[in-house]
Amino acid sequence: MQENNGMEGIAPLPPVRREPPTVRLRRLAAELRRLRQEAGLSQAEVAEKTDINLATLHRIETAKTKPQLRTLNALLDAYGATGSTRTDLIALQKAAKQRGWLHGIEANLRGQYSAYIALEAEAHEAVNYESLFIPGLLQTEDYARAVIRGVLPTDTEAEVEHRVTARMRRQALLESDTPLRLWAIMDQAALSRTVGSEAVMRAQFRHLIQQAQRPHITIQVIPFSAGSHPGMLGSFILLKFAMDSPDVIHIDSMAGDLFLEKEADLQRYNRICEHLRAMALSPADTAALIASLCGDH
Structure with a gap:
């Protein structure tokens, strides 16, 4: 006979659903990690110095909880x-x-620790669609310099070089033992515009062909013959994270950095990615197209 525990008819409470971290909370966590590391302190040393529980400090630095x-x-x-x-x-x-x-x-925090760069460093996969540029993670140094000079004509030479250095450092994500998986999709217009010079473009095309041979990098081009497509509305990057962290959409515009986190937006952009992949040339045909353009230049 089952023991009567006085709980008949009372349904168990549903499990508590933890709210996923926002971009702001992730940003705060990344900045706190950076400040601690710049101070030369371990988590254990900070816990001892501040009387903050070590487990709490770990949860704060991994965006699992908002600090009081x-x-x-x-x-x-x-x-x-x-x-x-x-x-x-x-x-x-x-x-x-x-x-x-x-x-x-x-905007007031250090440029090299911008919100996007911090998120990108934590992601395990990125889907980057570009309509006018070669994706930043695949740019050569000369191409990046020419792009930045053209897009930001009022920047000083020192500011241009700072941005170029930051962009090149980001590419280390593709070189680590557990590299970022990158799926880059471009409109053919990004390949057709001469940036810098024909020599710069030839080197850039050769770099793309080399990068496309790596197992964690997929490159596709949407040819002009595909006609209109969803990517014509603008470039974007879809960042995917491990475990239970939700995806984030990043859109860079003249108005600033826009981050989309709502489920409806994520579903919409994932559908757009599916359409763009379907409309683009296969990776093999993309490599052939780039090789032909390299010959033209």
Whole structure:
């Protein structure tokens, strides 16, 4: 006979559904990790210095939990963070649960630690569609320099070189022991526009052909003959993360960086990716097209 425990007719409580981290919370976590590392402190040393539980510190740095304001202030004190960096991170903490991000707070943080670069470094896969450029992770240094000079004509030479260096460093994600899986899709227009010079384009095409041979990189081109397609509305990058972290869409525009996190947006862009892959040339035919363009140049 089953023992009567006085709980008949009471349904068990549903499991608590943990809210996935927002871009803001991920950004805050990445900045706190960076500040700790720049201070030369281990997590254990910070825990001892601030009396913050080590497990809590780990959850904060992996965007599993939002730090309370007093906890954040204790961490910023330990890292010696002052001025605009401190102000911006406190603003991030207050807005950490809000989804989506159109430029704003991160503009005042160090450029090389922008929100997108921090997210890209944590992703395990990226689908990058470009309508006018070679994707940044596949650009040669000379092509990147020519693109940046053309797109940002008011930047100084030092600013251009800083951006080129940052772009080249990002490409280390493709060289690690567990490299980022990259699926790059381009409109043929990105290949047809001469950027820099014909010599720059020839080198860029050869680089694309070499990169396409790597098992973690897939390159496709949507030919002019395909006609109109969903990518004509603009370029975007779909970042995919391991475990239970949701995808993020990044759109770079003159108005700033736009991050899309809502489920409806993610579903829409995943469908767009499927359409673009279907309309593009196969990877083999893409390589043949690029090789023919290399000969033309």
